[in-house]
Amino acid sequence: MKRPPLTPIIAAVPLAIVGVFVVGSSWLAPDATNQDILTGATPPGTSGHPFGTDQLGRDIWQFALAGARSAVVGPIVIALGSMLIGLVLGTIAGYLGGYLDLLLSKYADLLLALPTTLIALVVAGLVDGGYWVTVLVLVVLFSPTDIRMARGAVIAQSTQPYIESARVLGLSRFRIMFRHVVPNVLPIAFTTMLLNVAFALVAMSALSFLGFGVGPGTPDWGRQLSDGRNLIGRNWGAVVVPGVLIIITAVSVNLLGDWLQERYEQRGVQR
Amino acid sequence: MRGLFAKGSVARFVAIRLAATFVLLLALSFIVFGLLHLTPGDPARNLLGPKNPSPEALAAIREKYRLDQPFLRQYALWLGDVVRGRLGTSIRNNTPVTTLLADRVVLTFQLAVFAFGLTIVLGVPLGIAAAWRAGSAFDRTVSVTSIVGVGAPSYAVGLLLLYVFGVWLDIFPVYGSGDGGLDTWWHLVLPAITLAFGIGALVFKLTRTAVVAELQQDYVAFAYSRGLDQRQVRLLVLRNALIPVATSLGLVFGFLFGGTILVEVTFALGGIGGLLASSVTFKDIPVVQAITLLTATVIALTALGVDLLYYVVDPRVRKRGLG
Numbered sequence: 001m002k003r004p005p006l007t008p009i010i011a012a013v014p015l016a017i018v019g020v021f022v023v024g025s026s027w028l029a030p031d032a033t034n035q036d037i038l039t040g041a042t043p044p045g046t047s048g049h050p051f052g053t054d055q056l057g058r059d060i061w062q063f064a065l066a067g068a069r070s071a072v073v074g075p076i077v078i079a080l081g082s083m084l085i086g087l088v089l090g091t092i093a094g095y096l097g098g099y100l101d102l103l104l105s106k107y108a109d110l111l112l113a114l115p116t117t118l119i120a121l122v123v124a125g126l127v128d129g130g131y132w133v134t135v136l137v138l139v140v141l142f143s144p145t146d147i148r149m150a151r152g153a154v155i156a157q158s159t160q161p162y163i164e165s166a167r168v169l170g171l172s173r174f175r176i177m178f179r180h181v182v183p184n185v186l187p188i189a190f191t192t193m194l195l196n197v198a199f200a201l202v203a204m205s206a207l208s209f210l211g212f213g214v215g216p217g218t219p220d221w222g223r224q225l226s227d228g229r230n231l232i233g234r235n236w237g238a239v240v241v242p243g244v245l246i247i248i249t250a251v252s253v254n255l256l257g258d259w260l261q262e263r264y265e266q267r268g269v270q271r
Numbered sequence: 272m273r274g275l276f277a278k279g280s281v282a283r284f285v286a287i288r289l290a291a292t293f294v295l296l297l298a299l300s301f302i303v304f305g306l307l308h309l310t311p312g313d314p315a316r317n318l319l320g321p322k323n324p325s326p327e328a329l330a331a332i333r334e335k336y337r338l339d340q341p342f343l344r345q346y347a348l349w350l351g352d353v354v355r356g357r358l359g360t361s362i363r364n365n366t367p368v369t370t371l372l373a374d375r376v377v378l379t380f381q382l383a384v385f386a387f388g389l390t391i392v393l394g395v396p397l398g399i400a401a402a403w404r405a406g407s408a409f410d411r412t413v414s415v416t417s418i419v420g421v422g423a424p425s426y427a428v429g430l431l432l433l434y435v436f437g438v439w440l441d442i443f444p445v446y447g448s449g450d451g452g453l454d455t456w457w458h459l460v461l462p463a464i465t466l467a468f469g470i471g472a473l474v475f476k477l478t479r480t481a482v483v484a485e486l487q488q489d490y491v492a493f494a495y496s497r498g499l500d501q502r503q504v505r506l507l508v509l510r511n512a513l514i515p516v517a518t519s520l521g522l523v524f525g526f527l528f529g530g531t532i533l534v535e536v537t538f539a540l541g542g543i544g545g546l547l548a549s550s551v552t553f554k555d556i557p558v559v560q561a562i563t564l565l566t567a568t569v570i571a572l573t574a575l576g577v578d579l580l581y582y583v584v585d586p587r588v589r590k591r592g593l594g
Contacts, residue, residue: 110295117530118547118566122559125551126306202424206533209426210548229430229537232438232445243431247423254422 011255014248021068025219029062033219044237051237054227060237064245066219070208071246074135075200081139083193086146087182093147094154095177105151108144116141120203125212134213138203142196149192153185191264194257201250221246281582285575292571296564300353303563304346307556314338314362314554336362336556349560359557363550368561372543376565378448378455379535379542382466383527385459389467390474390523395516398478399509405483413475420472425530429465429537436461446539462538466530470523478516485512514584518577525573528566 021028036057044052044060051060093104120141124134157163158181166176208214208222216223221242228238276283315332316324333339337348352359358368401410437445449458485491485508494504532544539545543562550558581588 110298117532118563121532121548122303122551122563123306125548126303126554126559198422202422206424206426209424209533210536211552225427225430229433232430232434236434236438239430239434243427246427247419247431250424251419251422255418258418 007259008256011252011259014252015256018068018072018245018249021065022072025066025069029059029065031059031062033058033063033066033217041231041234041238043235051241052235054224054231054235054238060224060228060235060241063219063224064221064241067221067224067242068245070131070214070218070220071201071205071222072249074131074138074204074213075197077135078138078142078200078204079193079196081135082142082146082196083189085139085143086148086150086192087185087189089143090147090150090152091154091177091182091185094151095158095173095181101151104147108147111141111144112148117203117206120207121210121212124207125210130215131213134204134207138200142200146189146192146196150185150189153188154181157181157184187264191257191260194253194260198250198253198257201246201253205246281579285579288575288578292568292575295571296567299567300350300560300564301346303560304349304556305342307554307559308342308345314556317553318362332362336360349557353564358561361550361555361558363553363555363558368557371546371558372561372565375541375543375546378540379528379531379544381455382459382462382531382534382540382542383524385456385463386466386470386527386531387520387524389463390471390527391520393467394471394474395478395513398475398516399482401475402479402482402486403505405479410479414479417472417475420468421476423469424533425465425469426533426537428468429462429534432461432465433538448540448542458538458540462534462540465537466527466534470527470530474516474520474523477519478512481512481515482508514581517584518580521573521577521580525570528569528573 036053039053039057041055041057042049042053044050046052049059049061051064053059054063089104093101120138123141124137127133127137154177163176163180166180171180204213205220205222205225208220209226211223211226214220214223224242225239225246228235228242231238276286314336315329315338318332319328330339337345340348349359358372360367361371364371397413401413404410433445436443443461444458447458449455488511491504491508494507499507531542532547534540535542535544536548543565546558547562550562583589
């Protein structure tokens with residue numbers, strides 16, 4: 001099936017907009033956290049508030065705009081961090097083999113055998129050490145997939161003639177691994193990373209939806225959504241705005257990752 | 272006896288897997304226990320409320336729930352109880368964990384079964400139909416919808432459904448799990464759709480890929496050239512393509528069982544997922560432990576069941592042996 005190149009464009013536009021939200025939230029939403037308890041929750045269309053206000057009288061739209069940062073930055077860090085761990089440990093396991101490989105593979109197996117959502121909830125909920133601790137917990141929980149991916153890709157690479165040549169030339173193992181094998185693994189690593197951003201986005205906002213990772217009063221989509229649930233009868237904006245933003249962002253990242261993966265696989269077939 | 276556990280035999284495979292599951296559960300319980308202790312927050316204080324509790328009251332509660340014991344001893348005592356089938360008492364409710372779970376497991380199970388049914392009814396036929404007409408407008412529409420299903424977080428989808436069908440159109444109930452019987456099933460409609468949307472999308476993708484791959488096999492071209500009509504060929508294709516689909520459905524059930532947490536919280540259902548979320552906040556150690564282990568066990572056992580199912584339905588696996 002041939003896909004039109006429309007897919008990446010459709011996915012990139014919302015992501016670019018969210019990117020603008022992340023960078024420019026202080027200009028675009030200067031009054032995001034301004035409270036007005038006397039006003040309280042108002043429906044969409046109230047003067048000055050296109051999507052109404054929440055219980056504390058905060059503007060739904062501005063609060064959602066400011067929440068983009070916490071919804072997006074963490075997941076990107078999670079995907080980057082777990083990929084870094086995956087590349088280093090996976091490359092070592094795949095290239096050196098032996099006991100080290102066995103040990104690392106068993107570690108990855110152990111983490112993969114656990115139900116991720118459940119463990120993320122229990123661990124992040126118990127640690128409850130704020131935003132960056134939650135990010136760290138998710139880096140650890142995400143790393144096994146990346147270790148496996150990198151290990152598999154490195155093993156596939158190491159039978160290639162160029163590695164053989166490098167070995168014959170007498171290059172050190174370390175140098176072969178990180179100067180020659182890793183760069184060839186990077187395209188697939190990037191694709192995996194993009195898909196991981198999508199998963200992390202869902203996981204992270206799910207945790208904040210449950211009340212973990214983001215303190216009360218911090219603009220965050222998951223948190224805003226869970227607060228909005230109580231307002232569902234009074235102001236639909238409180239549910240629809242953060243809900244639609246999360247869905248569009250997560251789906252766009254997924255779409256882009258899927259597209260890249262398909263392209264990468266097709267190129268592999270053609271070779 | 273030797274023959275029973277010979278290399279590649281089913282009994283040996285099951286024995287190894289059960290042992291591995293056991294080790295995994297042991298490790299998991301220790302990690303959860305350790306985290307509960309390493310992290311700030313005190314269940315005794317949580318129980319007595321925000322006012323300054325008297326030292327005697329705190330000490331009494333700590334003694335009752337063994338919170339005054341050293342960490343390893345607490346774990347050993349807990350483990351000893353579990354081995355004897357006692358899951359302990361909830362610190363928050365002062366109710367035996369077994370009682371607390373018994374009521375809720377049924378609801379979570381009901382929700383998982385409901386969503387599982389929807390997943391099969393929607394995901395598999397749509398996947399087959401899309402594969403028959405790969406590239407058509409129908410295929411594209413369903414495929415795009417499935418991308419949304421895979422990517423969108425369940426709780427966000429759930430809340431939007433809740434708004435549209437619960438508040439705006441006012442068809443379905445907004446909160447809670449009803450008063451049993453049919454009413455409960457009625458309350459579970461939206462939560463089940465929410466769960467099935469995400470997981471059904473995965474099953475759809477899987478089915479579609481399997482059928483498309485099977486259609487490209489040489490025997491299909493051969494069957495057509497031999498003059499078999501389309502119906503006969505499709506039956507052949509389905510028989511082969513649905514083996515991986517059927518086995519993955521087992522994994523889906525385990526996944527559903529663990530994935531209900533968010534949906535239960537979204538729809539304020541009284542299942543084990545909602546209980547887990549609030550027990551984590553409260554640091555209600557026995558409850559958190561029991562639910563984590565219960566869910567992990569269900570998932571591990573369904574995974575084992577799936578592998579055995581492979582053995583039954585796929586002659587290649589039977590010949591090669593498991594493990």
